[in-house]
Amino acid sequence: MAVRVGVLGATGAVGQRLIQLLDPHPDFEIAALTASDASAGKTYRQAAKWRVDSPIPDDVADMTVTATDPDDVPNDVDLLFSSLPSSVGEAVEPGFCDAGYVVSSNSSNGRMDEDIPLVIPEVNAEHLDLLEVQRDERGWDGAMVKNPNCSTITFVPTLAALEEYGLEKVHVATLQAVSGAGYDGVTSMEIIDNAIPHIGGEEDKLETESKKLLGSFDGAELSLNDVEVGASCNRIPTIDGHLENVFVETAEDLTPDEAAEAMREYPSLDLYSSPDQLIEVFEDPERPQPRLDRTLGDGMSIAAGGIRESTFGLQYNCLAHNTMRGAAGASVLNGELLLENGYL
Ligand SMILES: NC(=O)C1=CN([C@@H]2O[C@H](COP(=O)(O)OP(=O)(O)OC[C@H]3O[C@@H](n4cnc5c(N)ncnc54)[C@H](OP(=O)(O)O)[C@@H]3O)[C@@H](O)[C@H]2O)C=CC1
Ligand SMILES: N[C@@H](CC(=O)OP(=O)(O)O)C(=O)O
Incomplete structure (x- = not known):
């Protein structure tokens, strides 16, 4: 019933x-x-x-x-x-x-x-x-x-997929859709032909919620993960779908191929709303894009791409539908x- x-x-x-x-x-x-x-x-x-x-x-x-x-x-x-x-x-x-x-x-x-x-x-x-x-x-x-x-949900599953390499430092910059601010959240005059480099309280949420999600629970108490997370958040004129640029430093060496494989193999669940593939990894460096990729897995998948080595560790982009998965x-x-x- x-x-x-x-x-x-x-x-x-x-x-x-x-x-x-x-x-x-x-x-x-x-x-x-x-x-x-x-x-x-x-x-x-x-x-x-x-x-x-x-x-x-x-x-x-x-x-x-x-x-x-x-x-x-x-x-x-x-x-x-x-x-x-x-x-x-x-x-x-x-x-x-x-x-x-x-x-x-x-x-x-x-x-x-x-x-x-x-x-x-x-x-x-x-x-x-x-x-x-x-x-x-x-x-x-x-x-x-x-x-x-919603922005935390977009990048934390990709970090979870890389956790076995020892997460040390993460920086994430977001490009967030206007639906995240609610229907009356930003006016058209504010956001068309524009980007707003501040979303009140958002950076703190990404920095703290990620440590709780990746923390451990011993049956009595929850300990926060000690990864250092820094975030910068931007509003852009997309309707749905938060895109994020992530830089990760890990304790163990991690190549882009290893990161892609770890993300592809990170398991989904068999709950009714779970997507078949939790993290879809693109080879095309121009993906993911909000308009093209936000409905993957009926809006419940995370999309990742642009995985490369950078001066600041592994770099990649990820995306999720903010009002569905987020x-x-x-x-x-x-x-x-x-x-x-x-x-x-
Ligand atoms: N939009 C998004 O993408 C995301 C939103 N959120 C969060 O989800 C929550 C809802 O966001 P969103 O749907 O955009 O907000 P809306 O403003 O669109 O909707 C708010 C809802 O709460 C009701 N409400 C407002 N004031 C009261 C009150 N005093 N007592 C009882 N009910 C009240 C409204 O009823 P009424 O119609 O009668 O005013 C309406 O049903 C927020 O906490 C937001 O931060 C989180 C992630 C993403
Ligand atoms: N602040 C988010 C949406 C939101 O409402 O987040 P939270 O659930 O943390 O209040 C955004 O602008 O895209």
């Missing part, structure tokens, strides 16, 4: 992607949609300014949106996908966990908390067991798992992992 799920922040850009992924999902059934008080009481069709490239599913369009309050969500809903603004997530997500709901959240609040698993299933699925510690410490019947920032798809994949691991 399908698990009954809800979406917190269902009318937003990521919420709409969540609905697009959850509606046809064989293991999940959408049973609750929440948004701000301004949307509560409206049908989803009335409340959401639908902007996703497929129609609103009929059964979802007629559902009534509720306020984002545990009292308004049916008790038989087991799993909530959260795509709330982080300030709202911080205020309300713990209340849902306390009320017994398991929350798979895309919002940035709490990602670095010691007892909150920050998970990319292909990279650190074992961190999910931090939920036992979380429940002991917080006394929750429910639980909270987070997926990382946001909604990441939360859904974590939901599938929760289900597989008996947390639902």
Whole structure:
């Protein structure tokens, strides 16, 4: 029987992607949609300014949106996908966990908390067991798992593939699509014919979340990986797909051919939303490109290319679809992992 799920922040850009992924999902059934008080009481069709490239599913369009309050969500809903603004997530997500709901959240609040698993299933699925510690410490019947920032998700799987060579220093420069800022995030006058070399708070997220994802969990405590990570983040006028230039220094010698092989062989999982090939490696140095490669693996693959030796160690480019692999798809994949691991 399908698990009954809800979406917190269902009318937003990521919420709409969540609905697009959850509606046809064989293991999940959408049973609750929440948004701000301004949307509560409206049908989803009335409340959401639908902007996703497929129609609103009929059964979802007629559902009534509720306020984002545990009292308004049916008790038989087991799993909530959260795509709330982080300030709202911080205020309300713990209340849902306390009320017994398991929350798979895309919002940035709490990602670095010691007892909150920050998970990319292909990279650190074992961190999910931090939920036992979380429940002991917080006394929750429910639980909270987070997926990382979309730019972090883009480069960390490639680092995980190279980890056996001993990661020492990483520098990553991002070229991030406008959808990452949300629909009203940057105006056309700001971004057309332009690039903006600053995204508030983003560099810190790449530098810290990557160390948590690549850290180790001994069953009681999580230790951060001691790789040094430096990031610089740029907004460019693409719609979807974050492209990143990465430089990696490793303890052991690593040739471009070895790096390409390690990335190609890095395993995917057999969760419903897992791509067949997690990291697609291009030989053509002009790839990956956002417009051409963001939908690989239904938007869930990472693309890499341009692997070469440089003055600063190994250099390569990588790309992922920021609202799929980097946001909604990441939360859904974590939901599938929760289900597989008996947390639902
Ligand atoms: N866009 C992207 O590519 C990515 C976004 N994220 C993160 O995901 C989250 C959502 O982003 P995005 O979908 O772009 O944001 P949007 O602004 O498009 O959507 C926000 C959602 O939260 C609801 N909401 C806003 N305020 C409140 C409130 N006070 N109480 C309850 N619900 C509220 C909105 O409802 P209403 O319609 O009623 O206002 C809407 O459903 C953010 O934390 C963002 O940082 C992460 C990675 C990528
Ligand atoms: N800041 C990211 C998107 C985002 O919302 O990230 P986070 O989930 O860390 O808040 C971008 O602009 O592309």
